[in-house]
Amino acid sequence: MSTRTSTRGSGTEIAGSTAALLASRLRSLGEQRSLSAGLLILAVVVFLALAGEYLTPFDPTLSVVAVGGKIHNIPPLLPPGSTVRIDERTELLFVLGTDHLGRDVLSRIVTGARFVLTVALVATAISAAIGVTLGLLSGYVGGALDRVVSLVMDSMYAFPGLVLAIAVAALLGTGILNMATAIAVVYIPSYYRMVRGAVLSLKSLPFVEALRVMGMDTPSILFRHIAPNALYSIIAVLPMNFADAVITEAALSFLGLGISPPTPDWGYDLNTGRRYFLSGHWWIGAFPGMMIVLTVLGFLLVGEGLGERFNPRRLMRR
Amino acid sequence: MEVVAGVDLKVGREEILGLVGESGSGKTTLALAVLRILPEWGTVLGGRILFDGLDLLRMSEEEMRRIRGRRISMVFQDPYSSLNPTSRIRDHFLELYRAHYGHVDEKEVLEKAGTLLRIVGVPEEKLHDYPHQLSGGQRQRVAIALAIALKPELVILDEPTSSLDVLVEAQLMELFKDLRKRERISMVFITHNLGILSELADRIAVMYAGKIVEVSPTEKLFADPLHPYTRALIDSVPTIGSDELRTISGEPPDLRNPPKGCRFHPRCPFAMDVCRVAEPVMKDVGGREVACHLY
Numbered sequence: 164m165s166t167r168t169s170t171r172g173s174g175t176e177i178a179g180s181t182a183a184l185l186a187s188r189l190r191s192l193g194e195q196r197s198l199s200a201g202l203l204i205l206a207v208v209v210f211l212a213l214a215g216e217y218l219t220p221f222d223p224t225l226s227v228v229a230v231g232g233k234i235h236n237i238p239p240l241l242p243p244g245s246t247v248r249i250d251e252r253t254e255l256l257f258v259l260g261t262d263h264l265g266r267d268v269l270s271r272i273v274t275g276a277r278f279v280l281t282v283a284l285v286a287t288a289i290s291a292a293i294g295v296t297l298g299l300l301s302g303y304v305g306g307a308l309d310r311v312v313s314l315v316m317d318s319m320y321a322f323p324g325l326v327l328a329i330a331v332a333a334l335l336g337t338g339i340l341n342m343a344t345a346i347a348v349v350y351i352p353s354y355y356r357m358v359r360g361a362v363l364s365l366k367s368l369p370f371v372e373a374l375r376v377m378g379m380d381t382p383s384i385l386f387r388h389i390a391p392n393a394l395y396s397i398i399a400v401l402p403m404n405f406a407d408a409v410i411t412e413a414a415l416s417f418l419g420l421g422i423s424p425p426t427p428d429w430g431y432d433l434n435t436g437r438r439y440f441l442s443g444h445w446w447i448g449a450f451p452g453m454m455i456v457l458t459v460l461g462f463l464l465v466g467e468g469l470g471e472r473f474n475p476r477r478l479m480r481r
Numbered sequence: 482m483e484v485v486a487g488v489d490l491k492v493g494r495e496e497i498l499g500l501v502g503e504s505g506s507g508k509t510t511l512a513l514a515v516l517r518i519l520p521e522w523g524t525v526l527g528g529r530i531l532f533d534g535l536d537l538l539r540m541s542e543e544e545m546r547r548i549r550g551r552r553i554s555m556v557f558q559d560p561y562s563s564l565n566p567t568s569r570i571r572d573h574f575l576e577l578y579r580a581h582y583g584h585v586d587e588k589e590v591l592e593k594a595g596t597l598l599r600i601v602g603v604p605e606e607k608l609h610d611y612p613h614q615l616s617g618g619q620r621q622r623v624a625i626a627l628a629i630a631l632k633p634e635l636v637i638l639d640e641p642t643s644s645l646d647v648l649v650e651a652q653l654m655e656l657f658k659d660l661r662k663r664e665r666i667s668m669v670f671i672t673h674n675l676g677i678l679s680e681l682a683d684r685i686a687v688m689y690a691g692k693i694v695e696v697s698p699t700e701k702l703f704a705d706p707l708h709p710y711t712r713a714l715i716d717s718v719p720t721i722g723s724d725e726l727r728t729i730s731g732e733p734p735d736l737r738n739p740p741k742g743c744r745f746h747p748r749c750p751f752a753m754d755v756c757r758v759a760e761p762v763m764k765d766v767g768g769r770e771v772a773c774h775l776y
Contacts, residue, residue, distance in 0.1 A: 305521070369563040375518050377627065378550030379580045387576070391567040
């Protein structure tokens with residue numbers, strides 16, 4: 164942004180450039196904000212996933228509580244903010260209420276972060292690794308390989324994501340790795356397409372020709388020079404796919420293809436809570452649902468912030 | 482379609498050969514063919530490319546890779562996109578040395594790179610910058626430094642100054658003259674601007690529609706152009722004091738369907754009947770070569 168003035172109509176010119184300056188400042192602040200807000204949300208969620216049961220007031224899988232060496236049953240379906248008096252000295256507070264089996268909802272959503280995040284992380288890693296490698300190879304090598312891989316990827320892409328994930332999950336069974344694989348399969352084509360497209364446009368750029376003229380061999384050109392340029396497009400998409408993976412994981416758990424009870428999981432709890440909405444016990448499903456929304460929001464904000472930051476066009480400028 | 486045909490060119494040791502022609506006349510294609518980096522849809526159908534007694538067309542891809550950058554290198558037209566935007570300048574040098582010598586001592590290479598940057602006139606500290614932090618002229622200087630880093634015998638310069646402003650162009654021309662004295666390399670200087678070759682090139686080859694039409698020592702070419710096309714090219718350089726801007730009438734031919742006989746005949750003011758039927762062959766005219774029925 165320049166502060167140069169023009170000889171004619173300098174008053175409006177200055178006002179115009181000040182406004183433009185202000186707008187660009189605001190915009191960069193806005194990007195900054197979406198990135199830092201997203202990172203803050205994610206930091207909290209990741210902290211929950213790591214610390215888990217050390218933070219919870221109650222055991223998330225039990226409907227009983229031990230006070231003074233004696234086991235007490237927790238009443239089910241307590242609304243948020245309820246207190247239960249055990250004896251004269253102890254009164255237990257259930258901030259977010261209890262579910263249909265008398266388990267503390269707060270404890271469950273705190274510990275529920277771990278499973279969903281692990282699955283989403285592993286799924287994103289698997290799909291990115293496979294998708295990016297295939298995209299690089301098929302984009303650069305071209306020919307028959309490109310055609311075959313593209314055909315397979317396009318047919319995978321044509322499937323509705325969730326249906327494909329359900330099919331693979333049903334085939335593989337439950338468990339962290341199986342679920343992650345089922346979700347990963349859905350996202351491989353999107354990485355593949357993006358990287359392949361980037362490689363196709365990159366490989367015709369003069370710098371690739373220049374590298375060949377320098378005597379560079381093909382693997383070095385592809386993995387050391389084209390790949391870093393192609394990965395810009397991925398950086399912004401990673402968090403978004405991560406967010407998508409969280410939703411898909413929740414959906415799979417919701418459908419009973421995820422984790423086996425009583426392990427706390429947002430998707431599973433949302434599904435359970437669904438049955439109690441109509442009877443007015445909204446808190447059982449609402450809070451896990453909100454956690455899913457919040458986590459996804461966090462990833463999307465980070466994705467957007469990163470996308471703006473690493474936009475190659477913005478980097479190239481200046 | 483045949484883009485470049487029947488080209489017979491020699492470059493001597495420590496010689497600068499200018500290769501001039503209109504856009505689309507096949508100058509770049511010829512250069513890419515020499516280095517065997519034609520795009521997928523292009524192939525060399527026949528002929529020989531001899532370099533120091535080696536036939537480049539018969540070499541394996543790996544042997545060819547070793548030659549590129551080390552014995553023959555090239556500088557491209559567009560400095561804005563001929564460096565990898567995600568690698569720093571230092572990494573470009575490191576990669577070049579690694580490609581040819583395997584594992585290299587980083588410090589040693591950076592020292593050499595610093596010296597090279599000084600030679601081409603780029604501040605040494607730019608070594609640690611990314612390409613976008615350099616100006617177009619600086620980037621082209623870096624590209625030149627990379628091209629001469631491994632002391633190649635031949636450097637092909639493909640319109641290295643066409644996308645830069647005239648001031649930078651003049652500086653670069655000085656640099657090339659300086660490099661030729663200092664590094665003793667042969668150069669092929671490809672351009673569409675005949676004027677800038679007058680001071681630099683020893684000999685000039687004129688290319689029209691994929692064919693070499695004239696090869697002459699520089700002074701003779703400017704003083705007494707033989708081929709009508711060369712003459713027209715020299716006449717079309719605007720001069721101060723003349724109001725008239727001379728152009729060559731007509732358009733360059735469509736290479737998918739080139740004219741029969743001499744490819745220049747539809748635009749040639751001296752065209753004769755024979756030009757429309759027979760393709761002229763290279764003739765020796767007083768130590769110069771020309772492909773024209775007039776001689």
